[in-house]
Amino acid sequence: MDLNAFLVQFIIGLYKGSFYWLLAVGLTLIFGVTRIINFAHAAFFVTGGYLMYTFYSYTGSFILSLVLSSIATGLLGALSEVILIRRVYRLEPIYQLLLTFGIALVVNELQKILWGKFPKYLSIPDYLKGYISTGGVNISYYSLTIIILGFLVFLSVYAIINMSLWGLRVRAVWRDRTMAQILRINPHAVYTSTFFLGTALAGLGGSLMIALHPVGPGLGDHLIIYAFIVVVITGLGNIVGAYITSLLIGVVSSLATWLLPEVDVLIVYSIAALVLLVRPEGLFGER
Amino acid sequence: MVIRDINLALIIALTALLLLVPLTGDRFYIYITSLFMIYSLFALSYNLLFGYAGLLSFGHAMFFAVGAYTTALFTLKVLRDPLAGLVVGVLSSIPVALVVGFLTLRHTRVYFAILTLAFGMLVYALLVKWRSVTGGTDGLIGIPKRGVVIDISSPTAYYLFILTFFTITTIGLYLFIKSRWGLLVRALGANEDRLPFTGRSPLFIRLYTFLVSGLTASLSGSLYAIFMGVVTPDIAYWTFSAEPLVMTLLGGASYYLGPVLGAFTFIILTTILARYAEYWLLLLGLAVIAIVIGFRGGLGGMLVSTFYTVRERSGVWIRWRYSRLKI
Amino acid sequence: MEILKVENLSKSFDEFKAVDGVSFSLRELEITALIGPNGAGKTTLVNLITKKLKPDTGRIIFRGVDITKLSPHSVTRLGIVRTFQVVSLFPTLTVYENLKVAALASGTSTKEIEGIMSDLRLEKFKDTRVAQLPFGLQKLVELGIALALKPKLLILDEPAAGLTYEDRKSLIRMLKDMGRRITLMVIEHDMEVVFGLADRIIVMNKGKIIADGKPEEISSNKLVREIYLGEG
Numbered sequence: 118m119d120l121n122a123f124l125v126q127f128i129i130g131l132y133k134g135s136f137y138w139l140l141a142v143g144l145t146l147i148f149g150v151t152r153i154i155n156f157a158h159a160a161f162f163v164t165g166g167y168l169m170y171t172f173y174s175y176t177g178s179f180i181l182s183l184v185l186s187s188i189a190t191g192l193l194g195a196l197s198e199v200i201l202i203r204r205v206y207r208l209e210p211i212y213q214l215l216l217t218f219g220i221a222l223v224v225n226e227l228q229k230i231l232w233g234k235f236p237k238y239l240s241i242p243d244y245l246k247g248y249i250s251t252g253g254v255n256i257s258y259y260s261l262t263i264i265i266l267g268f269l270v271f272l273s274v275y276a277i278i279n280m281s282l283w284g285l286r287v288r289a290v291w292r293d294r295t296m297a298q299i300l301r302i303n304p305h306a307v308y309t310s311t312f313f314l315g316t317a318l319a320g321l322g323g324s325l326m327i328a329l330h331p332v333g334p335g336l337g338d339h340l341i342i343y344a345f346i347v348v349v350i351t352g353l354g355n356i357v358g359a360y361i362t363s364l365l366i367g368v369v370s371s372l373a374t375w376l377l378p379e380v381d382v383l384i385v386y387s388i389a390a391l392v393l394l395v396r397p398e399g400l401f402g403e404r
Numbered sequence: 405m406v407i408r409d410i411n412l413a414l415i416i417a418l419t420a421l422l423l424l425v426p427l428t429g430d431r432f433y434i435y436i437t438s439l440f441m442i443y444s445l446f447a448l449s450y451n452l453l454f455g456y457a458g459l460l461s462f463g464h465a466m467f468f469a470v471g472a473y474t475t476a477l478f479t480l481k482v483l484r485d486p487l488a489g490l491v492v493g494v495l496s497s498i499p500v501a502l503v504v505g506f507l508t509l510r511h512t513r514v515y516f517a518i519l520t521l522a523f524g525m526l527v528y529a530l531l532v533k534w535r536s537v538t539g540g541t542d543g544l545i546g547i548p549k550r551g552v553v554i555d556i557s558s559p560t561a562y563y564l565f566i567l568t569f570f571t572i573t574t575i576g577l578y579l580f581i582k583s584r585w586g587l588l589v590r591a592l593g594a595n596e597d598r599l600p601f602t603g604r605s606p607l608f609i610r611l612y613t614f615l616v617s618g619l620t621a622s623l624s625g626s627l628y629a630i631f632m633g634v635v636t637p638d639i640a641y642w643t644f645s646a647e648p649l650v651m652t653l654l655g656g657a658s659y660y661l662g663p664v665l666g667a668f669t670f671i672i673l674t675t676i677l678a679r680y681a682e683y684w685l686l687l688l689g690l691a692v693i694a695i696v697i698g699f700r701g702g703l704g705g706m707l708v709s710t711f712y713t714v715r716e717r718s719g720v721w722i723r724w725r726y727s728r729l730k731i
Numbered sequence: 732m733e734i735l736k737v738e739n740l741s742k743s744f745d746e747f748k749a750v751d752g753v754s755f756s757l758r759e760l761e762i763t764a765l766i767g768p769n770g771a772g773k774t775t776l777v778n779l780i781t782k783k784l785k786p787d788t789g790r791i792i793f794r795g796v797d798i799t800k801l802s803p804h805s806v807t808r809l810g811i812v813r814t815f816q817v818v819s820l821f822p823t824l825t826v827y828e829n830l831k832v833a834a835l836a837s838g839t840s841t842k843e844i845e846g847i848m849s850d851l852r853l854e855k856f857k858d859t860r861v862a863q864l865p866f867g868l869q870k871l872v873e874l875g876i877a878l879a880l881k882p883k884l885l886i887l888d889e890p891a892a893g894l895t896y897e898d899r900k901s902l903i904r905m906l907k908d909m910g911r912r913i914t915l916m917v918i919e920h921d922m923e924v925v926f927g928l929a930d931r932i933i934v935m936n937k938g939k940i941i942a943d944g945k946p947e948e949i950s951s952n953k954l955v956r957e958i959y960l961g962e963g
């Protein structure tokens with residue numbers, strides 16, 4: 118086995134995994150706090166990509182657009198929570214899933230209307246172009262950036278959840294909603310802000326992705342599966358586990374595509390099914 | 405003959421209506437109505453699982469695809485006959501239902517939903533990757549309508565073929581729901597936690613419901629394969645699993661014929677409106693949202709409440725006439 | 732004749748010991764009341780016996796059969812039937828259908844179901860959806876389901892809760908009558924029901940049995956009085 122090729126695939130796996138992480142972290146946060154599985158989450162990821170495209174064409178600045186599109190996506194997520202999702206907290210989980218599914222449909226279609234049916238893409242900004250050469254392997258700066266950013270997001274989310282005052286409230290609501298209310302924590306504020314954060318991170322992911330991979334209709338449908346697989350293998354509700362699993366899935370699927378292209382997709386789905394069957398709470402799950 | 409049960413009456417009336425369609429001779433109508441019947445069966449099978457047993461599945465397309473592909477493969481490689489292909493297609497769902505069901509049904513409803521998504525996509529991946537057998541993304545073509553046992557190549561012939569199965573299955577499924585087996589399924593959906601304390605195993609009930617639902621879905625898939633003559637992997641993609649869900653919701657999940665009404669509405673929306681409105685999916689999404697938030701009874705619910713309102717307002721005479729009907 | 736034997740049953744939830752080494756036996760056709768302050772472990776004990784929960788330690792023997800490892804539906808089919816404190820019916824099904832579900836497991840005939848419905852005076856509501864019934868009638872349906880299962884040991888979890896004075900009186904009458912044919916165990920807080928009904932009273936507190944005997948003995952028991960009137 119060619120070590121260099123392996124390394125390349127490994128790095129690819131890491132940055133793919135970082136994308137899965139950006140997608141999964143919001144899903145797991147939102148579920149942990151609101152107990153809602155947000156089917157529209159992947160749609161928002163794609164929205165991030167589209168918004169990035171638009172902001173970039175207006176501002177010409179990669180970093181600024183990145184920030185703007187993430188925040189804008191977060192706001193959209195929060196908006197959906199306030200206007201729609203809030204109404205179904207009392208309903209059975211099935212109806213909540215259906216609502217988010219409906220939202221996903223609407224978001225996908227609105228995107229087609231606003232940005233057309235053909236995929237959009239951006240090129241990597243000049244200051245991030247180029248490669249590092251180490252030991253016969255070329256690693257692009259951009260993929261490194263993504264991996265590093267993913268890691269930073271992990272650290273930040275972990276820190277915020279476990280060390281900040283807001284995070285404390287989030288954990289309280291996560292553990293026991295009623296108790297938190299008795300302690301005068303406003304669950305609605307927590308829910309909305311969680312939706313904001315989770316969706317913003319998904320938007321960030323989409324914004325980063327557009328420079329590597331065209332963003333178009335159908336991308337959301339494709340990604341949602343991976344998001345679910347990550348979250349479900351990890352076990353809903355575990356941040357550290359989600360990060361590790363995302364990277365694992367990224368690496369495994371990347372290596373599978375390289376070594377066994379016939380069955381690459383099958384391997385991921387099979388692993389997911391296997392894990393779930395053996396350990397339904399997920400590898401690191403609490404529920 | 406007085407039919408006391410309104411659902412049976414409606415099914416018979418619907419069949420009578422459907423019998424009229426081929427008389428118009430219009431190929432488009434025949435095509436659309438055939439599709440309607442196939443989707444109705446698919447949606448009915450879905451609602452058995454969802455509306456009656458309370459099990460939401462995102463992988464139901466798996467059965468549809470298994471039925472379709474098995475029928476296709478059988479008629480192309482083994483015996484060139486649509487009826488034989490249909491039978492084999494339906495039977496192929498049994499091992500799938502047993503294996504997948506046994507693995508997935510022991511979990512809570514939420515995990516079940518996600519697991520069905522994973523398994524459904526597993527089937528999709530299989531269909532795409534196994535080019536030598538399934539034709540990959542190109543699929544399989546040339547599924548015959550003219551066979552050794554029967555010949556249904558003319559539109560009228562295949563239409564009646566589909567209609568026969570439609571009526572038999574719709575009535576059969578209804579009788580199932582009315583039976584003791586069906587009562588247990590409804591109990592499962594109503595209060596699963598109570599079942600063990602009434603002496604029944606929820607897992608067992610889930611299993612046979614899954615089996616019956618799978619059989620029906622595969623039947624619709626097999627009919628589809630014969631009807632279309634072509635099968636492609638997209639009938640296994642998870643978004644196709646969402647269609648019977650939407651149809652059920654639209655028509656009303658708590659009424660037996662709700663999915664049929666939903667399938668009808670869905671077909672109208674997709675074929676007719678799609679010509680004029682590019683963004684019919686948007687309307688669909690909005691409809692789903694509206695239904696979940698406001699009208700969980702779906703169109704069926706709206707119809708029924710309108711019926712009751714009319715009944716109240718129309719005085720004693722109508723009240724007496726309709727009092728014998730049970731909805 | 733011993734119908735149920737419980738040996739050293741324990742159940743903890745994390746740190747909290749809900750049931751702590753409980754042992755007792757129930758005699759056939761004896762009406763036993765299980766009382767104790769809230770949180771004493773009464774419902775948990777019943778959950779353990781009916782296998783809603785798995786015990787951490789201990790054994791349960793019913794009519795000579797070790798049921799410790801059996802599933803709830805097997806145990807129900809063997810004859811241990813319980814009702815729920817918070818009524819747990821099949822809301823979208825009718826009264827008749829609720830009983831029918833139970834009847835399917837126990838082989839009860841349609842005639843017998845109708846008999847139960849008339850005993851409980853529910854025949855008028857035979858085809859009414861249970862969700863539309865008032866609370867008192869729902870409690871009766873809960874009882875009806877239990878009866879339709881042809882129980883050998885019937886455990887009732889707070890059957891009198893929420894009932895009016897008259898309803899309670901007829902409940903006592905009904906249960907006393909039932910007690911001649913079925914072994915009963917009743918968890919109750921209402922002392923009138925307890926003393927009007929029980930042949931034997933078991934008192935629990937903090938997961939342990941602290942008293943067990945005839946009603947007269949229990950009412951004069953110092954420990955029991957302390958718990959209910961003193962620190963309770």
